[in-house]
Amino acid sequence: MAVPLAVVADPRAPHSRRTLALDPGTSILRAAHAAGIDITATCGGRGRCTSCRVKFLAGPVPPPTIMDEVQLGPALVRDGYRLACQCAPTDAATVQVTPPLDEDGFQILGAESGVARHFHGLHPDAGVDKQLVKVALPREEHHQTSDVEQLGAAIGLPPADVAPAVLAGLPGALRDDPDGVTVTTFGGRVLAVERGDTTAMRFGLAVDIGTTTVVTTLLELASGEQLASVSSLNPQSVFGGDLMSRIAFAQFNPANLRRLQARIVALLNQHVAEVCRQSGVLSKWIYKVVVVGNTCMHHLLLGIDPSWVGLAPYAPVMRHPLVLPARDLFLKVAPEARVCLLPIVAGFVGADAVAVALATRLADADALRVAVDIGTNGEVLLGSRARVWACSAPAGPALEGAQIRHGMRGAAGAIDRVTVDGDVHVHTIGETAALGICGSGLIDLVAGLLGAGAIDATGLIQVERRDALPPALGARIVQRGEERQVVVLRPGEAGATQEIVLTQDDVRQVQLAKGAIASGIAMLLHVAGIRAETLDELMLAGGFGNYVSVESAVRIGLIPDLPRERIRYVGNAAALGAQLCLLSEAERGHATEIAGRIEHVSLAAHPDFEQLFVDAMNFPAA
């Protein structure tokens, strides 16, 4: 008899819940695929990776298989995670497909030995320690002592290592609870003293501040469990979509600099409130925050003048890793919580690139690999254990849907998949009425139009040749006044209430964006003296890289035409790097070591760049 199984495909998309009838002995993976629900199965459903894991939200959790235990580890198994390819429930249940960000995080970790343990809860090393102590109160009038000396004696630290902000509430805390107080330390410094036993409450935030998107993740520090994650548009965007316009806004204008800083701090505090609301964690139990971001975002967060980051030679004001108390940034977590900013490599190769290098193990392996973090400001890393090069690739926000006539972010209603055969076929996020087109859809669309001959290698929309195209497709190629357009959807098609078009200008924007990334890759290969074919692997990182079709990306020349098994999604590796540093001080130390080894390649300053960029603007021949 079939068992009802509810599957939540994407916890961020409220309408993604569907109920399947699961035949006995059928794995969740097979049933989901049969029903058209995407669950990644990198290893082909053989229990050799973690990409297909699901979490049981309701119903009895089936006993773990040996593959569950090997791949997921005891902590995740205990928390109700199972591999969808190995699991055939016999009772009604609800499972959730793990979020893509997280998913790919696990893919990276599964692929690299030694990192996974942090997520499997085997050896956490966040540096935040809590201990319950009973402090003997001062009792003698003649031989006086003080509360903080008594506290210090109880935990074996000198009074000077107690942060002054902790002193304010210390006497009350010491006297209020017969069970004692919980003392939180980080690096031998007392960050908090709380009434009673709160030793189990030990949380941290990993924050990835992108030019366009900000992602904040709340983790339990002992297990590494992700309790909540929120993402938002960077509210600085209203003052400039890309880095250079953001810098220009702040340049030589202290008031604007303060506005940018205030906006990001306010957003982070909204994120704190939201992850705390989602998880039930109190903000005062967040003792460590790791922030990654490009150099400009980093400087703006600290209120540091980024004027010269925007002028040759684009020098950052600082590059060293920084640890400062949360109150200095007005972050509403524990006041003495430590905010750790990862080191920076160069003005346009920031802490986010360092985090990508850390999370992908690019700088630690023998294999020669490329990591491409596709974002408004893209970064490209190339290297191995021996040497690492990095450059920035200013793609602009086109691939995030900005500056595109009907562009939008990858939210419900966005066209995220396009196939072009005799006509244009679209898929929308949430399978709702189409509202616009996001980056992955845009790349699919351009790739498809290229393949069909509706765009030529220079990017020109082939209005003159539309009669040679299949009639349905040809009818979508139009000239309106001066403007060449492809009508992607007419009103009524795919639920669209208005026409959705791709303009000639949109194609040019895609060319500029992909040209920036492609020429960055080409330049690093050129500097390193390596041919693309010899690369062991190309990793696509970033929230966007996560959704793009590899075939389409190769077709438009965004990435080199490698054998497909050598191209891999690695998810939001920058955010993942932040999480690693949050959970492990050893990882945070390693990030600094890696940053010191990364060799910066300045595209603009290189004599061969111009030709590489011009070449990269065109599309590859079919």
Added chain:
Amino acid sequence: MAVPLAVVADPRAPHSRRTLALDPGTSILRAAHAAGIDITATCGGRGRCTSCRVKFLAGPVPPPTIMDEVQLGPALVRDGYRLACQCAPTDAATVQVTPPLDEDGFQILGAESGVARHFHGLHPDAGVDKQLVKVALPREEHHQTSDVEQLGAAIGLPPADVAPAVLAGLPGALRDDPDGVTVTTFGGRVLAVERGDTTAMRFGLAVDIGTTTVVTTLLELASGEQLASVSSLNPQSVFGGDLMSRIAFAQFNPANLRRLQARIVALLNQHVAEVCRQSGVLSKWIYKVVVVGNTCMHHLLLGIDPSWVGLAPYAPVMRHPLVLPARDLFLKVAPEARVCLLPIVAGFVGADAVAVALATRLADADALRVAVDIGTNGEVLLGSRARVWACSAPAGPALEGAQIRHGMRGAAGAIDRVTVDGDVHVHTIGETAALGICGSGLIDLVAGLLGAGAIDATGLIQVERRDALPPALGARIVQRGEERQVVVLRPGEAGATQEIVLTQDDVRQVQLAKGAIASGIAMLLHVAGIRAETLDELMLAGGFGNYVSVESAVRIGLIPDLPRERIRYVGNAAALGAQLCLLSEAERGHATEIAGRIEHVSLAAHPDFEQLFVDAMNFPAA
């Protein structure tokens, strides 16, 4: 021909300017004394001390004598200071008698070898260093560096030693001035980076936060020169005049605690603005602040809950010395300026007592001495190089004029000197119409009435015996309803527009206050096993101790009846101790060492205290 010489007797009293006719060859000291202007001349006008020094405000400064150079040092001589006993101007000029606080500071210093040099600018050691450096800007795009790394290379410090708040303005400062930047460090940490050469601008504040009075002094750190000094009532006083009522207001009430903290911080910022206005120094050039105060004032400044300081065993929350950035206290000096709080001994023996011990060298000399800091919360120290004891003596605010019918502070119009022979004769500050009576006048008055038999040893005003007194005095002894009074001034006498009386209650208040101090001294002598007669010296410290008549103080039993040459005014020793620590890190380190050696004696907890206190309440027999 006589030369006109204007003498400003007290810069704090605007009406104290008088013009003398100075005969040729007559010293300023002699002319001033002849005219009734008090200028202290500890050595008898022989050029052997610095107590009579004056500053030339206008007119040509006479060439220094050899005594000027020996006693005052080159810095003060350059700044227009001369010894009044050695100086006979031949041209019209205006001189200012140095303020009493300062005056006595110099007396102390003159008396103690090795300290004076700090004030004579011979070996300053404030710890605040400034250097003008040219920083090579980042020039290379490929091999990137950062502004702060370039700065670090120029001064030989790692980037992590640059305070984050300095980073904000760093790129602008480095690029704006061809002369380079001035880097300020304290303890190897970069506190500020300023455009151009500001190496000469190096200032600090010494702050003495008393329960009733707050004194802030601005010093130039290289020379030790005092540029400005302001004092105010502690604005917390409206929430309680003495320590216990101040603590009660804050006790278990975080909102009130914040109000107290906000009030003192606001006052300190007013003081900063005022000393800067007076001196022309910019507040951003103030890099070090040393604060002393009793334990409660210390805790309130830091926003630390003082609830348990007011409950047995009166334990402070912290005792260790603290250094924190000014921005943490919202002090409007250089944001990264270091605020240094001296260590504390006990709940009622605070950093001010430590500063007194430091400034008087009590804990460093072979002589056995007592220092009495007379204030709302008095402190008594007894000891020598061998051992030091301390206790607190809660005198209450009576000796500062509070809780006295016609009491007032020692400001213009206050009766500050009283003699009683056949009648009562008064002197007022500024020699203006009498408005009320301040602490020194009160002690003189009670002492005089005692001597005349108008008050008996139990403190009772002798209404019944008034006929046995000289008629003029007897007529002043009155009974009004239930209340015994002494009419000090009738309307019209000494310009008084209203009657000024001393009530029986006022006498009781004086008895309580002097009893607290006297029993504190007696208890320390008792604990140490020492008889008062064997003391080498008794030092009167504090703004109040500065003005009180020793004869009167002995007469009422405030201090023991020692030979007069063994009793000495030492001025505001707490403020002076703060100044020493401001000018010298060695002194600041020494303060911590001394604090560790001071043995606290709790009066209330000692079984013999009650009898000592009862004895001390009475007045000594004539």
